[in-house]
Amino acid sequence: xxxxxxxxxxxxxxxxxxxxxxxxxxxxxxxxxxxxxxxxxxxxxxxxxxxxxxxxxxxxxxxxxxxxxxxxxxxxxxxxxxxxxxxxxxxxxxxxxxxxxxxxxxxxxxxxxxxxxxxxxxxxxxxxxxxxxxxxxxxxxxxxxxxxxxxxxxxxxxxxxxxxxxxxxxxxxxxxxxxxxxxxxxxxxxxxxxxxxxxxxxxxxxxxxxxxxxxxxxxxxxxxxxxxxxxxxxxxxxxxxxxxxxxxxxxxxxxxxxxxxxxxxxxxxxxxxxxxxxxxxxxxxxxxxxxxxxxxxxxxxxxxxxxxxxxxxx
Amino acid sequence: xxxxxxxxxxxxxxxxxxxxxxxxxxxxxxxxxxxxxxxxxxxxxxxxxxxxxxxxxxxxxxxxxxxxxxxxxxxxxxxxxxxxxxxxxxxxxxxxxxxxxxxxxxxxxxxxxxxxxxxxxxxxxxxxxxxxxxxxxxxxxxxxxxxxxxxxxxxxxxxxxxxxxxxxxxxxxxxxxxxxxxxxxxxxxxxxxxxxxxxxxxxxxxxxxxxxxxxxxxxxxxxxxxxxxxxxxxxxxxxxxxxxxxxxxxxxxxxxxxxxxxxxxxxxxxxxxxxxxxxxxxxxxxxxxxxxxxxxxxxxxxxxxxxxxxxxxxxxx
Numbered sequence: 301x302x303x304x305x306x307x308x309x310x311x312x313x314x315x316x317x318x319x320x321x322x323x324x325x326x327x328x329x330x331x332x333x334x335x336x337x338x339x340x341x342x343x344x345x346x347x348x349x350x351x352x353x354x355x356x357x358x359x360x361x362x363x364x365x366x367x368x369x370x371x372x373x374x375x376x377x378x379x380x381x382x383x384x385x386x387x388x389x390x391x392x393x394x395x396x397x398x399x400x401x402x403x404x405x406x407x408x409x410x411x412x413x414x415x416x417x418x419x420x421x422x423x424x425x426x427x428x429x430x431x432x433x434x435x436x437x438x439x440x441x442x443x444x445x446x447x448x449x450x451x452x453x454x455x456x457x458x459x460x461x462x463x464x465x466x467x468x469x470x471x472x473x474x475x476x477x478x479x480x481x482x483x484x485x486x487x488x489x490x491x492x493x494x495x496x497x498x499x500x501x502x503x504x505x506x507x508x509x510x511x512x513x514x515x516x517x518x519x520x521x522x523x524x525x526x527x528x529x530x531x532x533x534x535x536x537x538x539x540x541x542x543x544x545x546x547x548x549x550x551x552x553x554x555x556x557x558x559x560x561x562x563x564x565x566x567x568x569x570x571x572x573x574x575x576x577x578x579x580x581x582x583x584x585x586x587x588x589x590x591x592x593x594x595x596x597x598x599x600x601x602x603x604x605x606x607x608x609x610x611x612x613x614x
Numbered sequence: 615x616x617x618x619x620x621x622x623x624x625x626x627x628x629x630x631x632x633x634x635x636x637x638x639x640x641x642x643x644x645x646x647x648x649x650x651x652x653x654x655x656x657x658x659x660x661x662x663x664x665x666x667x668x669x670x671x672x673x674x675x676x677x678x679x680x681x682x683x684x685x686x687x688x689x690x691x692x693x694x695x696x697x698x699x700x701x702x703x704x705x706x707x708x709x710x711x712x713x714x715x716x717x718x719x720x721x722x723x724x725x726x727x728x729x730x731x732x733x734x735x736x737x738x739x740x741x742x743x744x745x746x747x748x749x750x751x752x753x754x755x756x757x758x759x760x761x762x763x764x765x766x767x768x769x770x771x772x773x774x775x776x777x778x779x780x781x782x783x784x785x786x787x788x789x790x791x792x793x794x795x796x797x798x799x800x801x802x803x804x805x806x807x808x809x810x811x812x813x814x815x816x817x818x819x820x821x822x823x824x825x826x827x828x829x830x831x832x833x834x835x836x837x838x839x840x841x842x843x844x845x846x847x848x849x850x851x852x853x854x855x856x857x858x859x860x861x862x863x864x865x866x867x868x869x870x871x872x873x874x875x876x877x878x879x880x881x882x883x884x885x886x887x888x889x890x891x892x893x894x895x896x897x898x899x900x901x902x903x904x905x906x907x908x909x910x911x912x913x914x915x916x917x918x919x920x921x922x923x924x925x926x927x928x929x930x931x
Contacts, residue, residue, distance in 0.1 A: 428909030538745045587749025594742040601732040
């Protein structure tokens with residue numbers, strides 16, 4: 301029963317934040333507001349979904365920063381206003397993310413490097429490639445691309461629909477073997493291997509998916525900001541981990557959920573908004589994000605320490 | 615003769631690093647004769663010294679099996695506060711420099727407390743700290759660059775005494791102290807045991823937490839010192855001047871023969887790594903490789919170095 305209560309905390313926090321925002325800004329919390337917020341949350345939500353999958357297996361993906369930078373830069377400068385070109389190019393970007401992610405997985409599995417060092421290496425390489433493609437922030441993003449991704453269907457934003465699809469996908473994932481294997485890998489890799497799970501293949505697939513979701517984040521960011529940046533992705537590394545941890549994902553792996561992570565992403569973004577709304581300069585936002593990550597992890601670690609001490613006493 | 619053989623065997627990776635540095639330097643000097651000019655060698659030494667000093671604490675951290683990626687903004691913060699607090703004048707430096715070093719050591723202390731006493735993974739703790747420092751510095755400066763570096767610090771980084779760069783004298787002292795600490799003191803030996811096997815370290819009665827705490831403090835201190843020297847080298851401070859050290863401070867150590875998993879490595883190896891990376895930075899323009907590709911090159915070198923240092927480990931077993 302106590303475990304259930306822990307899972308509810310992120311939802312309660314999100315509810316309180318929305319209440320506070322509603323209280324501070326009357327008449328603001330409506331469907332239009334929701335659309336603007338889901339639009340701004342979606343890139344982080346995408347990247348966090350990928351990061352969560354990796355964290356669930358007990359790894360970490362630092363390279364998403366580089367993948368977001370590459371896809372964002374390419375989309376911003378290479379697309380033309382032709383619809384077929386836009387669609388093909390976007391699909392190409394998502395495939396590129398998938399491949400770059402799979403490279404991470406291959407390095408981890410075949411060369412047997414620790415995930416953090418393997419993805420640190422590829423972060424450096426991918427980030428460098430992004431800088432090569434686009435040395436400074438600029439871009440020429442087709443209008444039709446932007447309006448398609450920021451569209452509303454009868455007032456319901458595309459971004460909200462995508463978030464609901466992601467949640468549905470996670471519910472489905474939990475029911476199929478692949479989803480169970482991911483969790484099994486994170487709880488006990490050896491046990492998973494001994495029960496016949498193809499550990500290497502699952503790992504490569506998970507990192508490929510993380511790359512794919514990072515590419516989704518990069519593509520969506522292009523529409524949202526209408527520009528490309530070779531460094532904007534780097535901020536996502538910390539925020540995705542923070543959002544996942546706020547949502548109840550364990551850094552040790554095997555525990556957590558994508559729904560929680562999306563809630564975590566919402567909390568992080570809305571808290572940032574509250575901060576700016578209360579008159580704090582947006583320059584301080586990284587400080588707040590870093591602090592919230594450290595504080596939450598410290599709380600989790602301390603509670604784990606207390607729990608393990610209790611166990612010893614018994 | 616026997617002693618000589620065992621010396622070579624136990625320091626194989628480090629000797630290999632120095633030979634690599636020498637070969638790189640010779641080959642490039644043949645292609646580009648002005649690369650080996652006295653003036654350019656001076657520049658190479660100064661740049662290597664700054665990288666080497668920043669990577670001092672990181673070497674100790676990596677030996678214990680950790681990593682400190684808060685280095686970039688420790689360096690930037692230290693450089694910024696040096697130029698801002700002194701406003702380009704020399705008179706208050708005797709108070710300002712110890713103050714800055716104290717503050718950066720304190721940042722390392724917080725990293726160490728989180729990692730050693732709360733059990734937070736090093737990469738997460740220092741990633742969070744990096745973001746805190748980035749946000750704090752952006753908030754304080756509102757994105758404006760800092761002012762000029764005091765002339766005495768510029769002399770410390772760029773000047774020379776009887777033809778020897780001043781920074782080289784400082785670096786040699788640091789090299790000697792760091793090597794003696796790692797090789798001859800109990801503290802130094804404990805770092806290797808912690809990096810190799812924490813359980814063994816615990817049962818040998820080593821205070822693992824305190825040792826780790828000291829190591830991260832040292833990383834904060836050397837990052838701060840490196841930031842001051844970097845500000846002296848480029849004669850001003852600007853935001854993000856430490857960014858490249860995120861990868862660089864790790865690569866030079868791995869290239870110097872340390873294992874990323876901990877338990878091996880020496881500061882003298884990091885010195886070789888600093889030379890190799892500085893020379894490589896120098897060749898990129900020679901081969902008309904754009905500066906933006908630097909990061910790609912760093913990544914590839916790190917990958918190769920990690921694979922090489924790792925395979926040596928497995929052959930040891």
